[in-house]
Amino acid sequence: MSQRGGAQRPNGAAQGKICQFKLVLLGESAVGKSSLVLRFVKGQFHEYQESTIGAAFLTQTVCLDDTTVKFEIWDTAGQERYHSLAPMYYRGAQAAIVVYDITNQDTFGRAKTWVKELQRQASPNIVIALAGNKADLSNKRMVEYEEAQGYAEENSLLFMETSAKTAMNVNDIFLAIAKKLPKSDSGGQSGQRPQPGVRLNEQNQASEGGCCK
Amino acid sequence: MSSGLVQNDVDGYGFQRPSNFNHGEYDAFMAEYLPVMTRRALRWEKVIGNASRINKSRTVKRFCRKGIPASLRPMVWMSITGADVRMESNPHLYQQMLSANHDRELTETIEMDIHRTFPDNAYFSNPNDNKCLRKPLYNILISIGHRNKTIAYCQGMNFIAGLMLLIMKDEDKYEEKVFWLMDTLINNILPDYYHPDMHAIQVDQELLGELVKWKYPAIHTHLDHLGLQWCLIGMKWFICIFADVLPIDTVLRVWDCLFSEGPKILLRVALAIVCRNQEKILKCKNFSEVTDLFQEAVVGSDSLHCHSFLKCMFEELGSLPMARVNRVREEVKTRV
Ligand SMILES: Nc1nc2c(ncn2[C@@H]2O[C@H](COP(=O)(O)OP(=O)(O)OP(=O)(O)O)[C@@H](O)[C@H]2O)c(=O)[nH]1
Ligand SMILES: [Mg+2]
Numbered sequence: 001m002s003q004r005g006g007a008q009r010p011n012g013a014a015q016g017k018i019c020q021f022k023l024v025l026l027g028e029s030a031v032g033k034s035s036l037v038l039r040f041v042k043g044q045f046h047e048y049q050e051s052t053i054g055a056a057f058l059t060q061t062v063c064l065d066d067t068t069v070k071f072e073i074w075d076t077a078g079q080e081r082y083h084s085l086a087p088m089y090y091r092g093a094q095a096a097i098v099v100y101d102i103t104n105q106d107t108f109g110r111a112k113t114w115v116k117e118l119q120r121q122a123s124p125n126i127v128i129a130l131a132g133n134k135a136d137l138s139n140k141r142m143v144e145y146e147e148a149q150g151y152a153e154e155n156s157l158l159f160m161e162t163s164a165k166t167a168m169n170v171n172d173i174f175l176a177i178a179k180k181l182p183k184s185d186s187g188g189q190s191g192q193r194p195q196p197g198v199r200l201n202e203q204n205q206a207s208e209g210g211c212c213k
Numbered sequence: 214m215s216s217g218l219v220q221n222d223v224d225g226y227g228f229q230r231p232s233n234f235n236h237g238e239y240d241a242f243m244a245e246y247l248p249v250m251t252r253r254a255l256r257w258e259k260v261i262g263n264a265s266r267i268n269k270s271r272t273v274k275r276f277c278r279k280g281i282p283a284s285l286r287p288m289v290w291m292s293i294t295g296a297d298v299r300m301e302s303n304p305h306l307y308q309q310m311l312s313a314n315h316d317r318e319l320t321e322t323i324e325m326d327i328h329r330t331f332p333d334n335a336y337f338s339n340p341n342d343n344k345c346l347r348k349p350l351y352n353i354l355i356s357i358g359h360r361n362k363t364i365a366y367c368q369g370m371n372f373i374a375g376l377m378l379l380i381m382k383d384e385d386k387y388e389e390k391v392f393w394l395m396d397t398l399i400n401n402i403l404p405d406y407y408h409p410d411m412h413a414i415q416v417d418q419e420l421l422g423e424l425v426k427w428k429y430p431a432i433h434t435h436l437d438h439l440g441l442q443w444c445l446i447g448m449k450w451f452i453c454i455f456a457d458v459l460p461i462d463t464v465l466r467v468w469d470c471l472f473s474e475g476p477k478i479l480l481r482v483a484l485a486i487v488c489r490n491q492e493k494i495l496k497c498k499n500f501s502e503v504t505d506l507f508q509e510a511v512v513g514s515d516s517l518h519c520h521s522f523l524k525c526m527f528e529e530l531g532s533l534p535m536a537r538v539n540r541v542r543e544e545v546k547t548r549v
Pocket of ligand 1: 079137
């Protein structure tokens with residue numbers, strides 16, 4: 001569907017729907033949560049990414065057909081002792097990406113525990129995606145693709161192997177989530193419409209693929 | 214220090230400046246700050262002479278609030294925290310902790326964070342450089358974790374020890390000194406922030422909320438309306454005691470006061486950030502605007518001008534009676 005008038009400004013009726021979703025990233029320390037977000041939001045990758053303390057908040061906007069989807073992203077700290085703070089970040093979230101590192105079996109186990117916790121305690125309609133990150137390191141692979149995929153199917157999760165380093169499937173996993181989220185105006189989402197003129201498009205659009213085709 | 218003519222990409226502490234670093238603004242700040250610090254250094258020298266330690270006193274407290282000169286900072290920090298006395302009375306302890314058999318999980322967790330500590334800093338980025346501080350950082354964290362079994366290692370401690378190393382690195386026995394400074398900080402100065410249950414840190418976030426409500430009721434109402442809880446903003450502030458949060462010169466000034474006066478300083482810092490941004494906060498229309506604002510506020514020019522920032526902390530904020538702080542802390546404990 002075409003967006004009229006360049007559609008860069010959320011200008012009342014000329015613009016399609018604008019939806020805002022809260023998304024949280026969970027998973028053990030050093031699996032690459034911050035790296036995935038950095039890739040998605042800024043198109044960058046740092047070989048040495050600082051450890052996250054508490055959590056970091058970022059936003060990114062993607063366009064799907066006539067809908068602008070604005071993600072409000074909580075990138076949480078992975079160390080076990082920060083676990084008790086996690087509900088604060090996933091409370092009210094419409095989507096979650098649970099991340100593990102394909103080169104480390106323990107992180108996959110930890111991811112499953114996160115999924116269980118979300119299923120029990122997060123919003124009942126939360127869209128959960130499982131990301132097997134560091135897919136570029138397939139020579140060190142410890143978690144088989146089929147194993148994770150089987151688990152994801154059983155639990156109705158979106159699943160992709162990703163690489164924040166090469167950008168593989170990074171925009172795609174966020175887009176897949178955007179597609180799966182209900183976007184009706186009254187869909188029970190917290191998506192208060194941002195007021196006209198409020199930033200939305202100042203955020204750079206997702207750098208590759210994905211946006212406003 | 215950069216001369217103002219040469220635009221240095223690395224600051225005096227080895228930190229890589231961001232590509233959008235505002236050299237003009239920084240040079241203007243330094244032009245104002247350096248003479249101030251030079252005057253302070255002269256006054257400190259009068260007080261200290263060439264003593265190798267100082268005792269806490271009202272004068273010293275007042276002096277710490279105005280900033281410890283860089284050349285004296287290592288000695289003064291060791292002295293006012295009492296870390297030097299503890300080090301002297303336990304001359305073998307650091308070596309014992311370091312050479313002990315360390316828990317494997319502890320080792321692994323710390324190892325994972327060593328290259329993720331100040332990766333943009335010249336002293337941490339290149340492991341092949343013989344001045345590289347990664348190994349000392351590892352040694353300190355593992356020894357702290359081994360000695361303080363309950364705390365072990367909490368992410369965030371890496372940034373604190375890392376910054377201490379940057380300040381102490383030219384001292385004799387600097388590694389051992391930072392170990393003692395860290396040990397004193399977590400056991401004698403700060404509340405139990407690094408306990409695995411994270412209780413104390415959450416209590417202090419709530420406490421901050423209550424103090425904002427007391428000092429700046431309109432701000433509190435507005436933030437509450439936007440759905441902002443302090444722990445979403447302030448967790449890293451307190452865990453890292455503002456290291457990797459505020460501009461470096463400001464962090465050091467904050468630490469000067471923290472080491473001399475104790476953790477109430479952290480509340481003053483947080484309140485000063487609120488105080489200096491009141492109008493901007495009230496203009497925020499939604500949650501992400503307000504989080505963006507705080508992210509900018511802590512690195513922005515208001516925070517860079519550490520002299521006026523510290524002034525705000527102590528003068529504009531007015532009194533923050535310990536009795537009240539403690540009473541409110543007890544009240545919020547039941548909520549967390
Ligand atoms: N090869 C490879 N390395 C990656 C990838 N993603 C992240 N890394 C590296 O893994 C390390 C940890 O990444 P982070 O993004 O900091 O991990 P995190 O999950 O945010 O960790 P915490 O903040 O401690 O919870 C960094 O050194 C990254 O450079 C990837 O896709 N491939
Ligand atoms: Mg992270």
